[in-house]
Structures are given as structure tokens and as C-alpha cells.
Amino acid sequence: MDFKEIVDSRGKLVAIEQEKTIPFEIKRVFYIYGVNPFENRGAHAHYRTKQVLIALNGRCMVTVENENGRLEILLDHPSKGLLIEPHEWHVMGEFTEGCILLVLASEHYDEKDYIRSYDQYLEVYPRASHKGGSFQ
Ligand code: T46
Numbered sequence: 001m002d003f004k005e006i007v008d009s010r011g012k013l014v015a016i017e018q019e020k021t022i023p024f025e026i027k028r029v030f031y032i033y034g035v036n037p038f039e040n041r042g043a044h045a046h047y048r049t050k051q052v053l054i055a056l057n058g059r060c061m062v063t064v065e066n067e068n069g070r071l072e073i074l075l076d077h078p079s080k081g082l083l084i085e086p087h088e089w090h091v092m093g094e095f096t097e098g099c100i101l102l103v104l105a106s107e108h109y110d111e112k113d114y115i116r117s118y119d120q121y122l123e124v125y126p127r128a129s130h131k132g133g134s135f136q
Contacts, residue, residue, distance in 0.1 A: 042090045049107040
């Protein structure tokens with residue numbers, strides 16, 4: 001997603017509005033920071049939760065798997081967002097020092113909404129594109 005930057009002589013501003021800029025009601029906001037560049041986070045899918053990820057500072061790489069296959073998306077600018085739909089397996093990695101990853105979520109936190117095992121993910125959502133083997 002490319003958010004509109006409002007630019008003037010003082011700097012830049014991005015405005016995000018639920019159900020307009022973001023295609024869902026935002027029930028939860030969290031942010032991830034202080035991640036070691038060699039660590040991965042995520043490695044799960046959700047049953048219901050939709051999320052938009054925005055690197056407010058720094059960069060990170062997000063690998064997303066869905067019925068179309070796997071895609072690596074670089075989040076490297078606060079005017080860029082990545083919509084992750086339910087049922088999409090996602091892994092965030094290659095965090096640069098100082099990276100702050102903002103996440104807007106459509107649901108309140110509920111551990112029961114997570115599929116944290118890739119094998120279980122394949123069982124719940126068996127698709128041709130998963131035949132590539134293990135992916136954590
Ligand atoms: C996701 C990616 C992008 C809470 O108590 N409340 C919360 O709202 C969240 C998000 C997490 N937690 C607890 C659960 C764990 O004990 O915080 C701990 C770390 O969570 P997790 O290992 O799930 O963090 P990430 O970075 O792997 O994943 C998070 C979100 O959980 C997940 O929904 O899609 O960011």
C-alpha cells in the first residue's frame with residue numbers, strides 16, 4: 001500500500017484512517033522494535049486477523065505465503081504499508097538497527113487466532129503452492 005504523503009516546508013505527514021486508508025476497523029495497534037538483525041519474528045498465520053505493517057523507521061523484509069506462492073516484500077519507508085490477510089503465513093526478518101515496525105490489526109489479541117506451526121498451516125490450508133517444503 002502506498003500512503004499519501006502530505007509534504008510542506010516543515011516536513012511530511014501521512015494520515016491513516018480506518019476503513020478508508022486501511023480496509024478494516026482498527027481494533028489494535030502494536031509496534032515491534034529493538035530486533036536483532038539475525039532474528040526472525042512472525043512465522044505464523046491468523047484465522048481472522050487482518051494487519052497492515054508499516055516500517056516507521058529503518059527497514060525489514062517480510063516474506064508472505066498465500067495461494068499464489070511466496071513473496072518477499074521490503075518495508076523501507078513510512079509511506080509504505082503491507083496488508084496481510086488472514087490465512088497468509090508471514091515472517092519478518094532482516095531488521096535494520098533502529099527499525100520500528102508499526103502494526104495495525106483488525107482484531108483484539110487472541111492467541112487462539114494464531115496458527116504457529118507451519119505443518120498445522122499446511123493441514124488447515126492445503127494448497128499447491130505449499131509443496132515447496134518446509135518454510136518457517
Ligand atoms: C503478527 C506479527 C506481524 C500480546 O500480548 N498482545 C499482542 O497484541 C501481541 C501482538 C503479542 N502479545 C504477546 C504474545 C507473545 O507472548 O507478545 C509476545 C510476542 O508475540 P509474537 O511472538 O506473536 O510476536 P511476533 O512479532 O512474532 O508477531 C507479531 C504479532 O503477534 C502477529 O500477530 O502478525 O507481529
